[in-house]
Amino acid sequence: MQNRRVAFLGIDIGTTAVKAVLVDIEGKIFAECDIEQTVLRSNIVWVEQDPVMWWENTLTAISNVVKLAQNSKYQIEVIGIGLTGQMHSSVLLDEKFEIVRPAILWSDGRTTLQCQEISEKIGLQRLKRFLGNRPVEGLTAPKLLWLKQNEPRNFERLKTLLLPKDYVRYRMTGIVVTDHSDASATLLYDIYRKSWSADVLDILELPHSILPDIIESVESAGTLQENVADMCGLQKGIPVICGGADNPVGAVASGVFQQGLIQSSIGTSGTLLMPTDTLNVDKELNLHNFVHCKEDWWYQMGVILSAGDSLKWLRNILYGEKSKTSYDSMIKEAESILPGSDGLIFLPHLVGERTPHNDSNARGVFIGLHAQHTRAHLVRAVMEGVCFALRDSLEIAKEQNHSFTEIRAVGSGSLSKLWRQIQADVFNLPVTVVNQFAGPAYGAAILAAVGQKSFSSINEVVELWTNFETSSEPNSDVVSNYDKYYSVYRNIYPSVKASFQEINSLTN
Structure with a gap:
């Protein structure tokens, strides 16, 4: 007879793949699966994906990890699900929650004129005061203006705006919400008040009604519906925890939620994520300023x-x-x-x-x-x-x-000894790697474990689950x-x- 082990399911709706990972109560990975995704590029700057593809690949990834877990010596019971996904990418739904058009992704560059328009209408000082961020191509607000100006019929159909992980969670639970980490990266969110910015929405003449309610990353956002559970081999009624944006959720997985640490991520794109408990935006808004998944924390981030x-x-x-x-x-x-x-x-x-x-x-x-x-x-x-x-x-x-003591490397750049050493020498900081790291999907499992009440805090889980390999030290x-x-x-x-x-x- 198999021994029963409880597990948490983490899901990452990435650009290149949907990743699912099953993690036990001690942080051990039972099973993981990546399902590759395609990107739609009709010209050099347009980058889109079909949200239905995300959903179908999510079902496949879950089914695969469930089957892999069934082959282990344990009887696995999933007791919590957490989600994360690519930031900024816009899922546009009509009144029947049908998809209006393909999602415009974070790396899309079509909105240069709309970014200029936002800068002119709001101005640098009010951008600092309301948003703490500068308009750049790929963020969510400029995409809405582009849609309004270039596809007015689609804009008229738009009734709900979601981020990728929120769309997949809606398909799982029927509940429409987002979290602060994803909301803060839309350019529609007041990072000081931690709410949607009514001032910005009014200035840009965008409807307030399209935006979902915001909850904490570790709050429950419904339970798994029976028809979905049947499709992927799980039990109905499993709590589905809200989750967060992929960069801060990845930082949760690598334990980067205290000052002095930096998460360096080299994947499709590259980021440096620097947590802070005190919001202090740079004068030119050259760094992004977003909300972390850990309550009452923010982070600054540079992106290439x-x-x-x-x-x-x-x-x-x-x-x-x-x-x-x-x-x-x-x-x-x-x-x-x-x-x-x-x-x-x-x-x-x-x-x-x-x-x-x-x-x-x-x-x-x-x-x-x-x-x-x-x-x-x-x-x-x-x-x-x-x-x-x-x-x-x-x-x-x-x-x-700001002063820093350590880089924690994630993504493909963490897998190469040479790339880790180049980072250590270019940044002049030691670079460490998480010993057992499945990226943001693992962080989503951590959020699920906290949201399901198996642990009292993110800190408690990370202390128990996360270990680090020997550092790559800078050569003077x-x-x-x-x-x-x-x-x-x-x-x-x-x-x-x-x-x-x-x-x-x-x-x-």
């Missing part, structure tokens, strides 16, 4: 749009999109190249850039290329360029008198060398910004 995607792009052009060449083999070649890539520097702005430039016209650049450079130099230069781009966010935070000689290269890197964008704008006008 093409991190792991830059290495993927390089692999595709060097080897072909159908090549089976692994990233590990590419990185192995790059290990033979000295820091600085023999004078080759890469700007990873392949689809525009967020922090600190907020420029949808920005493009990728190799500078310093000469006849002795090899494929391995290109790979290392891309890896270094991604880290230089992330360092821009660190420098802004330091200007606010390499740090000094990278400081010089970073100084050159910082001067490149201002030198070519005007050329980016001219190129964009020619190609458009």
